[in-house]
Amino acid sequence: MTSCRSIRTALLLSALCALALQPARAAEPQRVTRDGQLKFAPVFIDGGKTLVYSAHNQPTRVSIIRLDLATGKQTLYYPIGSDSQFDIAFSRDRKLECFARSGGPRQLSLVIRNLVTGNDVVFDPPGAQRSTVRSPRFTPDGQRIVMTMNAPGGQQIVSLNLQGKDVRRLTASNGINGWPDISPDGKTIVFSSSRNGALDLWLMDANGDRQRSLVRSSRRDIYPAWSPDGQRIAFTSARDGNQEVYIVDRDGGNLRRVTRHPERDGFPIWHPDGRRLLTISERGGRFDFYLWDTTAGGQTPGTG
Numbered sequence: 001m002t003s004c005r006s007i008r009t010a011l012l013l014s015a016l017c018a019l020a021l022q023p024a025r026a027a028e029p030q031r032v033t034r035d036g037q038l039k040f041a042p043v044f045i046d047g048g049k050t051l052v053y054s055a056h057n058q059p060t061r062v063s064i065i066r067l068d069l070a071t072g073k074q075t076l077y078y079p080i081g082s083d084s085q086f087d088i089a090f091s092r093d094r095k096l097e098c099f100a101r102s103g104g105p106r107q108l109s110l111v112i113r114n115l116v117t118g119n120d121v122v123f124d125p126p127g128a129q130r131s132t133v134r135s136p137r138f139t140p141d142g143q144r145i146v147m148t149m150n151a152p153g154g155q156q157i158v159s160l161n162l163q164g165k166d167v168r169r170l171t172a173s174n175g176i177n178g179w180p181d182i183s184p185d186g187k188t189i190v191f192s193s194s195r196n197g198a199l200d201l202w203l204m205d206a207n208g209d210r211q212r213s214l215v216r217s218s219r220r221d222i223y224p225a226w227s228p229d230g231q232r233i234a235f236t237s238a239r240d241g242n243q244e245v246y247i248v249d250r251d252g253g254n255l256r257r258v259t260r261h262p263e264r265d266g267f268p269i270w271h272p273d274g275r276r277l278l279t280i281s282e283r284g285g286r287f288d289f290y291l292w293d294t295t296a297g298g299q300t301p302g303t304g
Contacts, residue, residue: 029279029290030290032051032289033067033072033288034288035074035288036286038055038056038287039280039287039289040055040086041086041088041135041267042267043089044269044271044272045090047272048069048271049069050066050067050069051066051067052067052088052090053067054085054088061084062084063078064078083101084103086134089137092138095114095115095142096112096114096142096162097115098110098111098113098145099136100134104124105124105129106124106129106130107131107132108132108133109122110122110123112162112164114162121162122164125149126151126152130150131151132150132151133150135148135179135180137181137182139182139206140182140185142162144159144162145160145162146180146182147159147160148177148178154174155176155178156169156171156172157171157177157178157180157191158170168208170189170207171191171193171211173195175195175196176194177191178191178193178222179224181225182206183226183230183250185230188203188204188205188250189203189204190202190203190214190226191203192220192221192222196216198217198219198221199221200215200216201213201224201233202214203250213252214252215252215255217237217239220238221235222235222236222266223235223236223268225268227274228270228273229274230250231250233249234246234247234268234269234270235248236267242261242264243265244257244260245257245265245279245292247294258279258292258294259279259281261281261283263281263282264282265282265290266280275294276291277291277292277294278290
């Protein structure tokens with residue numbers, strides 16, 4: 001009898017140890033859309049009640065879509081035209097918005113729209129027809145725009161004023177520099193750079209000074225996004241072999257993995273509550289928005 005009880009105890013302890021060694025399972029995310037369209041560059045507005053993003057809603061056109069999260073209703077943000085529209089951004093006071101647009105003398109030009117006056121300023125990047133702008137971001141004071149520009153000199157990060165003038169190059173390294181995001185206090189820009197080979201995350205001061213490495217991997221780290229409190233950065237990486245979403249503290253510590261799925265997860269942005277992350281996740285070959293609670297446990301350490 002004692003022998004049987006000892007065997008059962010040993011088996012129970014073995015099972016508990018096996019469970020403890022298994023990776024923690026993340027809390028199940030909330031699925032936000034079910035249309036399966038290829039999406040990118042989402043932005044929360046209206047205190048997190050509305051999502052605005054770009055989508056391949058037509059075979060040869062990319063449009064900006066507005067999604068009411070309470071009702072699920074989707075509408076075109078701008079009227080249908082012959083151009084494609086990418087990467088919308090808003091000033092904090094919502095008096096200005098900007099986006100990249102096709103159909104002009106460059107592959108993608110920047111449109112700066114003043115919603116008070118109704119006037120547009122169009123910035124055409126220098127160089128040939130294939131020059132582009134992507135990932136524009138307003139500075140918190142609403143006085144300048146930081147963005148990626150692919151033009152003579154390579155793919156660099158620049159800033160310019162609201163009149164499309166006073167272009168200042170913030171990076172000048174070899175390789176790719178892109179996907180900038182500005183910290184809530186306006187002092188620091190996080191971006192991705194391949195200056196040392198792989199695409200890694202870097203930080204720099206708002207004027208381009210003190211460029212320093214944040215995290216490194218042998219695979220690409222892209223699409224960084226500051227948390228509302230400015231203490232964490234979410235990003236997409238293939239550092240563990242598959243495209244997943246990670247969070248790291250602003251000092252480069254406490255790296256942890258949020259998603260874990262054989263298909264792709266990317267384009268993370270923070271909900272204004274600072275607790276949840278929105279991702280564009282591929283499931284069954286379809287792309288939809290998912291909300292992840294980063295406080296619910298189940299995150300696992302990421303590889304450095």
